[in-house]
Amino acid sequence: MTDQSQQNGTSEKEANARQPSPIEEPAAKRQRVQEPTSSEPLADQTATTQTGATTQNGTVEKVDDRDNRNKGYAPIKKEYLIDVSDLRAEAQDAKADDDAAEGRRGGDDRDGDGGKHGKKKKAKGQNTERSFGKFDDALPLCNSRAFYPEFSPRECRFGDRCRMCHDVRKYLAEGRRGDVETFEGKCPVFAKYGRCPSGWKCRFVRSHMDEVEREDGRKELVLLDNSKKDGDATEDADADDSRPGVVNVVPMSIKIDMNRKRLDFSDAEKYIAWLDGESKSNNKNHQRRKAEAGGDDAAAAAAAEAAAAENRARFVDPPFLPSEKRRLYFGPETPTLAPLTTQGNLPFRRLCVELGCELTYSEMALGMPLLQGVKADWTLMKAHESELAPPRYEGTVPLYDNSRDLRFGAQISGSAHWVTTKAASALARFCPHLRLIDLNCGCPIDMVYKTGGGSALLEAHGKLERMVRGMNAVSGEVPFGSREHRDRLGAPGCAAVTLHGRSREQRYTKLADWGYIAECAALVRSYNEQRDALTDTAAEPDARTQAAAGRMFFLGNGDCYSHVDYQRHVEEARVDAVMVGRGALVKPWLFEEIAAGQYLDKSASERLAYVEKFARYGLEAWGSDELGLGFTRRFLLEWLSFAHRYVPIGLLERLPPSINERPPAYRGRNELETLLASPNYKDWIKISEMFLGPCHPGFQFMPKHKSNAYEAEG
Numbered sequence: 001m002t003d004q005s006q007q008n009g010t011s012e013k014e015a016n017a018r019q020p021s022p023i024e025e026p027a028a029k030r031q032r033v034q035e036p037t038s039s040e041p042l043a044d045q046t047a048t049t050q051t052g053a054t055t056q057n058g059t060v061e062k063v064d065d066r067d068n069r070n071k072g073y074a075p076i077k078k079e080y081l082i083d084v085s086d087l088r089a090e091a092q093d094a095k096a097d098d099d100a101a102e103g104r105r106g107g108d109d110r111d112g113d114g115g116k117h118g119k120k121k122k123a124k125g126q127n128t129e130r131s132f133g134k135f136d137d138a139l140p141l142c143n144s145r146a147f148y149p150e151f152s153p154r155e156c157r158f159g160d161r162c163r164m165c166h167d168v169r170k171y172l173a174e175g176r177r178g179d180v181e182t183f184e185g186k187c188p189v190f191a192k193y194g195r196c197p198s199g200w201k202c203r204f205v206r207s208h209m210d211e212v213e214r215e216d217g218r219k220e221l222v223l224l225d226n227s228k229k230d231g232d233a234t235e236d237a238d239a240d241d242s243r244p245g246v247v248n249v250v251p252m253s254i255k256i257d258m259n260r261k262r263l264d265f266s267d268a269e270k271y272i273a274w275l276d277g278e279s280k281s282n283n284k285n286h287q288r289r290k291a292e293a294g295g296d297d298a299a300a301a302a303a304a305e306a307a308a309a310e311n312r313a314r315f316v317d318p319p320f321l322p323s324e325k326r327r328l329y330f331g332p333e334t335p336t337l338a339p340l341t342t343q344g345n346l347p348f349r350r351l352c353v354e355l356g357c358e359l360t361y362s363e364m365a366l367g368m369p370l371l372q373g374v375k376a377d378w379t380l381m382k383a384h385e386s387e388l389a390p391p392r393y394e395g396t397v398p399l400y401d402n403s404r405d406l407r408f409g410a411q412i413s414g415s416a417h418w419v420t421t422k423a424a425s426a427l428a429r430f431c432p433h434l435r436l437i438d439l440n441c442g443c444p445i446d447m448v449y450k451t452g453g454g455s456a457l458l459e460a461h462g463k464l465e466r467m468v469r470g471m472n473a474v475s476g477e478v479p480f481g482s483r484e485h486r487d488r489l490g491a492p493g494c495a496a497v498t499l500h501g502r503s504r505e506q507r508y509t510k511l512a513d514w515g516y517i518a519e520c521a522a523l524v525r526s527y528n529e530q531r532d533a534l535t536d537t538a539a540e541p542d543a544r545t546q547a548a549a550g551r552m553f554f555l556g557n558g559d560c561y562s563h564v565d566y567q568r569h570v571e572e573a574r575v576d577a578v579m580v581g582r583g584a585l586v587k588p589w590l591f592e593e594i595a596a597g598q599y600l601d602k603s604a605s606e607r608l609a610y611v612e613k614f615a616r617y618g619l620e621a622w623g624s625d626e627l628g629l630g631f632t633r634r635f636l637l638e639w640l641s642f643a644h645r646y647v648p649i650g651l652l653e654r655l656p657p658s659i660n661e662r663p664p665a666y667r668g669r670n671e672l673e674t675l676l677a678s679p680n681y682k683d684w685i686k687i688s689e690m691f692l693g694p695c696h697p698g699f700q701f702m703p704k705h706k707s708n709a710y711e712a713e714g
Helices: 012-016 085-093 168-175 188-193 252-259 266-293 297-314 348-356 367-371 375-379 417-430 454-459 460-474 514-532 563-572 583-586 589-595 605-621 626-641 671-676 681-692
Strands: 050-054 060-064 209-213 219-223 408-413 438-441 496-498 553-556 577-580
Touching: 060 297, 168 219, 188 605, 209 681, 266 417, 266 460, 348 605, 348 626, 367 375, 367 408, 367 417, 408 417, 417 438, 417 460, 438 460, 496 514, 514 553, 514 563, 563 577, 563 589, 583 626, 605 626, 605 671, 605 681, 626 681, 671 681
Parallel strands: 408 438, 496 553, 553 577
Antiparallel strands: 050 060, 209 219
């Protein structure tokens, strides 16, 4: 995925000029946008709505309303606006940071030097700039007891040295908080699957436990299991990874082998050695050609021809060619969810798929931690079984088998070709349910950029080509999402490219440049046409070195917030499909709007139902124990920090809405709608407690760029 753009035509001074907000401007002086008079459906009322301006001769001149609106603020109808001058500072503090949505990774060092005099110990890991406190049981239960009947536990491998609780009754009485009363006190995981993998640690455990009287008169606590699963209880080592409906679960034994460098990468190492040899040979010939040319154009041309002849004479075939790839398809009917850092988690992707998303990506995983068997990065590769269904297909692609296609792809990042090549090999071997592997070439975060990864790869063409070629060679049948220097070897094998129409420096200060995306789309079409012209000729490249489906797909990304935006980008920029990021965070039903071709005015109760689904899906993915509830609450609050920015269609004076227009303070059509629109993080916590119960005493939630965190009180 690349990230490059041209700057917009407007000057930076004009773009950054701040207009008075509707809150600061008296209501009597604000222009009221003319109410739509058309009887056509709401979906057909687009940005062509105009307002009237009275001239000196008394006539009314119609002017595009975009010239009259307050820049940066959503055009909410006057009757819904409220004056909250006293709370303006608080609302400003609670404003969400968009960098987290599309590529922000923890550890960004732009915000300071790490403490006073730079001596503060640097936290380890990838998401270290914010703390969420500690949420766990007061007296942790040992895993040798957590999943088994009271009288039939497993032997604790730590014996007398184990410091955890081994008494189930004591744990239930003293070691944890009481059962959660939401969902009518019934465990949503057990209710759906007939089995709860959290065992005695579940915060709804009383809904799936029983006390049985044995023949000797003793009463034993047992866990109920109504599932059809055969065999013993969950193995201790894989208890956290064994979740219903989840695929791409890599066994702990494999991760340990990676960590101890016991995994066999001999094929990948052979290809990496060949790439290194070719790179050295090319560099040597390039330096000699420069020395022989001496600034003379004729001499330079002769030297180039001689170097090319020598390259052909010394060419060594690679140790093996890529396997034939599974065919892919991207089209207007396949809107794609972007790889969202933090928010691209499994429950959110599952919700988006249910609402019409056709293709999804994992959060960005770093290549080196994958090779080291780091659990956190391998967890990002998990997918839900709903992501295994084939996407919609209405196109005509030769040899494409829609029944074999999937919806879930993995995204990785790396700064060296040997890292990404080995990581792609590991993904292909241990994650059987992958549609494609995506290499991040657009991440703007300093932690990634300064190591040579992310957007830094756009400035290192040779390294990028080696990475693409190596990943394509070792990824088996999984497709992989430059200028060729060897006619005999063929193209590196990229199946699709996604372009985010912004530069690294720009971030979200301006709109995405879809004009530049259209120019790049034209280049990709030209490339596909040139390759098609070689079919059935002596110059036709080996099919195994080519992109899946015999062509390279091109996707655009940036500021898609409605079905109008989506269709305009497909038709005007002529991209194969559009990847949606922040728009899906604000309103996940955007995919439904794209499929229906109209705006959907979701009621507050419908939106709250989506929050409930996220909570249920989070408990299924992370567990219904104290840790699982804490993780579910954390990621739910992260999502609500974006979702509160949604302004219901019925409150807007004009359409289409813009993602970069922030809503002024307003009241909804009912109390629940007003609550969902609140920028106050305490209201987000109140919403989470509707489904997850009271926060753990140690739980903290710090909104982005806010100094005082919420800390739950016992």
